[in-house]
Amino acid sequence: MISWKNLDTLAAYRDLTALKGKVDLTKAMAGDEGAARVAAYNAPMGGGLTYYYAAKQVDDELLAALQRLADEAQLTEKYAALYNGEVINTGEKRLVLHHLTRGQLGGAVTADGVDKRAFYAAEQEKAADFARKVHSGEIANAAGEKFTTVVQIGIGGSDLGPRAMYLALENWARQNGFFRMEAKFISNVDPDDAAAVLKSTDVAHALFVLVSKSGTTLETLTNESFVKDALRKQGLDPAKHMVAVTSETSPLAKSSDYLAAFFMDDYIGGRYSSTSCVGGAVLSLAFGPEIFARFLNGAAEEDALAKETDIRRNAAMLDALMGVYERNVQGYPSTAVLPYSQALSRFPAHLQQLDMESNGKSVNRFGEAVGYPTGPVIFGEPGTNGQHSFYQLLHQGTDIIPLQFVGFRQNQAGMDVDIQGSTSQQKLGANVAAQILAFACGKSDANPNKSFPGGRPSSIIIGDRLTPEALGALLAHFENKVMFQGFLWNLNSFDQEGVQLGKVLAKRVLAHETDGALKAFADLLGI
């Protein structure tokens, strides 16, 4: 029997608070003990990745306390309830089924009279078939010429995840013979966004993927009109250049305005939709359906590992627990995501949405105010770039900010140069290794300005190379981490009521139904 309780009502949480400040990383990570921690404190992930947490503020006693917290909070049981189709999104009374887009973790889930795993798989196959026909030229423009570019029109979850995934695999695909079409993205209602993309695009050979679950997203419909306008001005028929990714009940679903429509449903939240057709259409077009399938396999592998009850064998659950310890016991207000891979340049922006939109909430799943901090601020940039920027504050600032590193042994593009006795890839790896130790151990100096206090926790995910499987596992790791944290904080991580008020007020401004400060600002902005 599952019971949903606030974090601060759990006995294991109260025990955990007694362990505040227990592990001093400046000592724990030094010398042989440090090396022993690296050997002991790691957990397998999917896609050939491994999660290393030696530089987190944990030891065996603390891990045991986290295990008791996981057990008392019934994390495994709640995950099972989710993937078996219970109504976990209580606010909107919806199932939460993004795991089914990449595998079958539990029993068949039937909703609206259909097997949902079969439904998602069928839609992905539709998108795959469409992509194959585009690649072969069977589906072509009015002049019978092949499409060469795919442009996704979407915002939020219909943009950040797919865009980050595309960028993550673009160079890998080019290097390995899987690059089919360039992908571009239009998201912002700022008309300069669409204008810039269209200016650099050969629209006569471009296919546009319109993504809106509801079919009513203001930005996306606006940009659709913008694009249709541009197509018509070139004498092209928009209906021959557009596909829709939407829900079956949306106004876009059966429209003759599109070459095809691929469906998801209300059980796939936008920020969890990269493995649905929202990511599937554009990624299958860009790299081929077999690459998208490999990406799904990596995610599925990671999802299966998240069923493990031993937290030392369950990286996502452990990551979630340590994050709650950092946020609620240690009192750290933000977390930095620092991939040492240029291909992951927009991965932090995706995680920012995933995490902050899921767990940036002040009421529990029953609508009661919680008395503890929930989701932290998430931010980040790729290394080594960040080292020459905001790392100053991470090392010597007055707040401690936990760090999530990602690193690979090999680059994607296969091009490198040997300078001063090492390759660029080796320099990249040397830098991330060095940062972990600099943050953990610090270094004292007679000049206080050159002293580093250390004691700044981090974990690192390491893999051989950023492949589709590794990327899928990376994505699923953080989805599952966020889910487990939502369970711990007793939140509904799958709605986003906090985005509504702004929409309502914006409509009022556009209808000129405002007064007071809102009218004053609207006037200043020329509306």
Add this chain to the structure above:
Amino acid sequence: MISWKNLDTLAAYRDLTALKGKVDLTKAMAGDEGAARVAAYNAPMGGGLTYYYAAKQVDDELLAALQRLADEAQLTEKYAALYNGEVINTGEKRLVLHHLTRGQLGGAVTADGVDKRAFYAAEQEKAADFARKVHSGEIANAAGEKFTTVVQIGIGGSDLGPRAMYLALENWARQNGFFRMEAKFISNVDPDDAAAVLKSTDVAHALFVLVSKSGTTLETLTNESFVKDALRKQGLDPAKHMVAVTSETSPLAKSSDYLAAFFMDDYIGGRYSSTSCVGGAVLSLAFGPEIFARFLNGAAEEDALAKETDIRRNAAMLDALMGVYERNVQGYPSTAVLPYSQALSRFPAHLQQLDMESNGKSVNRFGEAVGYPTGPVIFGEPGTNGQHSFYQLLHQGTDIIPLQFVGFRQNQAGMDVDIQGSTSQQKLGANVAAQILAFACGKSDANPNKSFPGGRPSSIIIGDRLTPEALGALLAHFENKVMFQGFLWNLNSFDQEGVQLGKVLAKRVLAHETDGALKAFADLLGI
């Protein structure tokens, strides 16, 4: 006589702490009072911009307290000391002269035997002359063909600022006939970064701008070798395709490896170098020297306004003071930067460096530990994109995060569509106006999940259009804000000792001179 004192030793600061929680925005921003605040609480900026702070947690009493703090902390006097050439960067015993790259605010500053304003202006003119010759074809590739692309190779301050400025003006320049050459940027030591840029670049017609003040930056020299390698493989002479931006004393300064060299010096910090040749070379090549000059004019106008002692007429100083109130009195740990302009997509990343690297410090300018929080975490993405992402946490999360909006009345590209009775630009403006009020006033609802507490402070910078002048003023506003905050916290905002330890350890890894956890991580990363 200037005295450098810690914030918490100032009587005005102790008075300010008594005003914690004084202004309730849910009331202050409602109704007629809200409209009156918008009319009253604004300050002029350079470049045609205006700074609006009605939605900050201030009132006349609080502003008076902030004025007393500004006076007691001698902000105006310290600024004057800086631009008149005192050794403000005490750690490195350097002057701080980036203001001289765009104007003469005080007396002539002579250092190393030269008038520094004249020196910077002469180097900018050298870069301008070079750019004109490239545009005319007088300087061309070995085949006598015009260069069509400029690629900047730099990292940190040699990358983020110039890149953000280029993106900010690219579409404006295309629209207004000032677009001369496309610019690209290589920064990361990850070889996939350079590989991707080179793959999409016609290197035979590309000019590379190598930027490193010291001439020893590992990433930049590595990427230089990477690029030279690529040029040679195409039978091209690297020396005919490269210019250097560096200091006169660096190994790059008199090298025959470059077509030309443009100089800055140790008095221009990397993160403050966008208005020096670091930004000047690439921006003059991309848009023409006259556009770069207009950008400098906007910055100079803003710098002059920052001399004002009345904080209600000095946006940068006021912004700094309110930020200190938010950070040290209200206890908010981070700040979001949210430009409602796609062109400013990388402006938050530049501000992240500017702010966090300048003021992410725990010791004062005398090397003594400070007993109060200093620089906050800075993060952000353009609106409306962020609204569909992390705004959930901003509205309903457990922490309050102050917000910095930017908005314009007109777009840059001049393309727009009218849908549902409004243009995209109007929708963009309506959204930012709506957000300010939603954050300030909130909205109660019978369903706590749909309730918005409000009370979340923001300011907005509004302009007619993002022109070179507006961009210069925007840049200088934040540079000066960060400088004033550094004065308030009694920090040296112009060094960055916190980046050193990682560099030292990374070298040790590459030399295989490691043990313990560092060796263990290096092994795992294949080094």
